[in-house]
Structures are given as structure tokens and as C-alpha cells.
Amino acid sequence: MRKRTKATSIDIAHRAGVSQATVSRVLRGSPLVNAETRRRVEEAVRALNYKVDRHASSLRTQRSGTLALLLFEEPTPDHAHINPFFLSILGSVTRACARHGQDLLVSFQQLSDDWHADYEDSMKADGLILLGYGDYRLYRDKLDALVAQGTRFVRWGAVQPDQPGISIGCDNAHGGRLVGEHLAALGRRRVAFLGSASRGYPEFLDRYRGCEAALQVAGLALDPALQVDADSSEEAGYTAAMALVERGQPFDAVFAASDLIAIGAIRALAEKGLRVPEDVAVVGFDDIPTARFTNPSLTTVVQDTARAGELLVETLLKLVKGEAAESVTLPAQLVVRRSSGAAAG
Amino acid sequence: MRKRTKATSIDIAHRAGVSQATVSRVLRGSPLVNAETRRRVEEAVRALNYKVDRHASSLRTQRSGTLALLLFEEPTPDHAHINPFFLSILGSVTRACARHGQDLLVSFQQLSDDWHADYEDSMKADGLILLGYGDYRLYRDKLDALVAQGTRFVRWGAVQPDQPGISIGCDNAHGGRLVGEHLAALGRRRVAFLGSASRGYPEFLDRYRGCEAALQVAGLALDPALQVDADSSEEAGYTAAMALVERGQPFDAVFAASDLIAIGAIRALAEKGLRVPEDVAVVGFDDIPTARFTNPSLTTVVQDTARAGELLVETLLKLVKGEAAESVTLPAQLVVRRSSGAAAG
DNA sequence: CTGAAAGCGCTTACAG
């Protein structure tokens, strides 16, 4: 392999007949530089295919121009099995980073790992984006540690009044309400909930409570006997739905806390001889790409992932610059497809 | 927000009562250092929560300790829609990077973007991992440019004799053969192929040819009239299957070039009143997580993504160190589920 | 508008 000889700003300076400092000014876009000087430098930069050395620049400025995204995947040790919903946020985060001229370091972590004291101290990144489901109670202490260290971070997740740091999240309660209203309007009376509706999973809990509130308005209840814990995977959805059927309690609708859970549940219901949506209406949450192609297609709640990624990056960059920033709750929206039995495609 | 004051190696040196050079030796694991000295330094490092500044270190050593993964997503401009198969490689790559003490920069690119001359010159990364489907012919020129520049990179994709650089790929031809044999053994006579089987998509083409070869052994043909182009998405699979049915040519099996295509195809077939697997057997490729939960569950070909990620990283690190490295083809394996109509779960 | 110079925080030959 050919040895690479990188051009430095000194090479550019020689070629353009200016000082190295001037080269640096041009590359940083300083307004001081004479137009003709600028032109000569830019010409030399092109000719030598010069790129500013990121490390030298960062060392000098004490800014890395890099954000780190940590993706937690607590329950499942199976790498293949990352929730596509997070993937779609990851996609929009990479795009937002590109727009803002930031590089993105990505790392998958266990919630239990020692991630809370690394990236920023080693200057690898100016700030952290935290993403992932997992028991919030495990999480909480680490967030407190981040705040105590002064680490700049933004988290995707439920916006709660007492939480450490800043979150960007979806209006899960409203999403749940939409589902409850939809099922009630379709005449479903006994709605089951598949997902861990506890304080450890605030997003799921909010979805649960939102649905419950809507059902109450319709004179219905979300019977705790029809709730089964599940983390966000097809596997867990399948197991939970099997358990639900075996409880023997009648139900005519399933609100799955995520699309993956819904997909597993549909499979389990089919195996138990229950028809979706005739016998059981099924509604998910997230609107992952596959939701349109399940059989039957899945009624679900869309979260605006494009906006989410943009907001995560923008908010974090504000913190990095020392500006004020605040948590944001994004709206949720119902998408009606065939699995809930409404008259829709 | 509290102002962060980072400890430097000088702070550690003071506290441990040694020179800054010795601190550096301890942190780089130099064998020269006295055990007691080492202990004192380590103690100071812990006490001050010191982390080596990555940029200073990289500037000095001219090594960034970072790899960059570029993910191409040519045909679909929809960020939400990254092939889960690549996601699973991404997952195993991040893990492999962690094991090798490398950071990973991730960027989603259009095949047409200007990615071929950036990461390495700016020292952001020591090497590149290239991932993604897309027209290989568009790709080819850029790969040549990378080689000419001396950029170190490894590509996930078909291993071909004349290609620039190094690839890690799956034995697509063998995978295709397994599918052909499976369908022939089940008595299917008219096998359709959904996917772009052209020189621009060497993976798909290899799958096509492998299947064709196996069918020929069984005295059957892969009728070109039953081939419909599709890139790797549910959408494309749906559209392609619709087009196939409308051609009016009889067929009793579909080999979809990827699981996403298969999922879209199953949906289309159902809408056209064709039963899977009774009327049409469907087989995919990739074994994405959802494949076990489609309705019916999907017979497909597994690629070893865990090994793939490990090999991509290991091979790239060899190149970075200036060692010899070579392309590798990984084995493919058939997973029989219900969509092909065999007697399996 | 431009140049000379200091310094960001490390690593590593060199000398002892």
C-alpha cells in the first residue's frame, strides 16, 4: 500500500505565497482576508487536496466538532435486534449532524456499562445523545452523575418534571389517548395492554395511562387483568400475547406498547386461532416501516422521528455553546390501517 | 451549567510526584515503568478522573484510533427505511470496534456524495468501512479513487476477482443455490425472482445465478419472464410482486432477493388473492429479525452478521497497521419456515 | 489585511 503523505497548512502557505496563519484564516472563514489572497489559498487547497487536521484543530480550540450517540439495548443482548424505531432516529440524527457540520460517534452500550464518564472527558465528543429503552430506574443514577460532572447531554425519552437533564420525547400520553378513543369508537370493550406499564418504563406507562383515560371517558376500563409485561421486541410481544390468551379473560382489542410487540402479538393471536381484526383489534406504537406491510397492516401511532433527530442535535449544540435549552414534547398522531378493523386500507 | 475543568497529564504528574512523561508511559502501558510508580500514577488518574486527551494523543501519534462506517442508502431517500440487515452489521461492527479499542464514526451517505476524499485526509479516521446496497457501477469509480489515494477501506459486498480493494461478503451464489434446491425439492416448477439481477447489483445477481444453477440441476429453469427488478425494500417488493402477477405468467414460487422484498411481496400476493405457501412459496434472503414473525413466517437465508462485523473491523485494522489482508466470503445457510410450504414451524 | 509566535496536551527519541 502506497504511503500517504498528507499536505499541511504549511504546504498550502508555500504554494499560495502567504503565511500559515493566513491559510488558517481562510479555512476558518475569517472575514479579514483579502479576496485575492483567499482565492490563491483556496486554489492551493484544491490543488493539494488539503484537509484541515481535525486533531490539531480540536486540540487548539478545545472543541471536537463531534457528538456521540449512545444507544442502549438493555434487555436484548442480540445485536441484530435493535428497535427499528431507534434506527430511524439514528438516521435522522446522522443527517442533522451532517447539516450542522458535526461528526457523529456511535456506540451501543449496555445500560449497566461505564459510559457515563468517558466521551466528554477524553474530548472525543462535545456532548452526548442518549437513546434507548431500558429500565429508567437503572438509568436515573447515571443521568445524575452526568449532570454532576457537567457533561452536556440530551436524552430521547419521556419528558418528566423531576428528571435530570434535558429530554426530547413524544407525547406518549396523547398517543395512548388517541388509541383509546379509536378502539372505543370502533366498539371494542375489553382492551388488553401489552407492555411494561410501570415506573421503570415511563414511555409505556404514559401510553397506558393515556389509553386508560380515553377509555374512561367512553365509560370503559383498561382492566389490569388484561395487562401483560413486555419489552419492545417481537419475541416479547409473542410471549406476552400467548400469556394473555392463556389467562382466559375475554378481550377484543390489544394495544401493544410498540410495533415490535404488536407484530409478535399478531403472530401469537394467529397461532391461537384468533382473527385480527375480526376477533381482536390490534394497535401498535411507533409506525416502523414494516407496520404498513404486516398482515393485516398495522394501525399505530406515528412519532416524528425526523424532527426528533433534528431537535436532539440542535438542543445538544445549544448546550455545547452554553446557551439555554429546554425539553420538548413532540406530538403523536394515529395512523389507521387494517389491524384495528376500521374501514381503512 | 458548571464549567468543566479537565485534568491533564501534568496534573496527574504533580499529584503522583513524577514527570509528565512518566504519566504518559503508564497510560500507554509502557513496560519500562516501575510497579510502585505505576501504582501511584494510576491512583492519581482515578482520583482526578483523568482521561487522555484524544486529540493531543492522535496529533502526536498520527493515529486517530477511530474507524468510520459509511452507510449508503442510494435508492431510498427515506431515513426511516434502512435495511435492518445493515443495521445488524452496524451493531456487530460497533461491538467489534469496542473490543478493539476503536471509536466508530457513522455517517449515512448518498452513493453520489463526495465521501471518497474526506475522512482519512482530515485524520478523522484511520480507515473506512463501506456498507450498503446501490448500483455497483456508480460505486466502482469511487472505489478506484480510494485505492489511488491509498485510503484504507474494507467493503461489505460481493467478492469479485477484479474489484478494487478488499471485500467481506456472503456466499450469495451458494445461498441462491440452497434456495433453488429447496424449492425444487418441494416440487415447485415455476420460480419467479424479485430483485435487480444485473451487473449493477452483484449480490442479487449471484443469488439469481445460484438459484438458476440449482434449478437447472433439477431440470427446471429460472424463466426471465418471471424476473422483476426491485431494490431492497418492502415497497419495491410489493410493487414488483404486483407487476409479476399482472404479467399473467403462471408461477408457484417467489425467490425474493432480500427479506424486505419478500415481506412486500407477501403483502401483494395476499391482496391478489394468492395464498402463501399453498399457491406460491416465498423465500427471502438475510434473515432479518422480523422474518420469524411475518405471516406466514419466512423461509430465508442467514448471513452471519456477527462474524461479518468482526471481520470487517479486523481486516481494516490489518490494513491500518500495514499488514496484508484479503477478501473473505462467508458461508450462507438456509432457514426453513412456513412461507415455503415445507413441513416446518 | 498579514505575519511571527505562543501554546493546546500529548508521545517518544535521547540522555542519564
Next chain:
DNA sequence: CTGAAAGCGCTTACAG
């Protein structure tokens, strides 16, 4: 085994 010193390639006050 350890320290003093040079230098990686930039950025930015400072002086002109």
C-alpha cells in the same frame, strides 16, 4: 527506570 525537550498541525491574540 525516569526526566527534559522537541514537535505533531493547527488557531488566535498581538503587533504592525
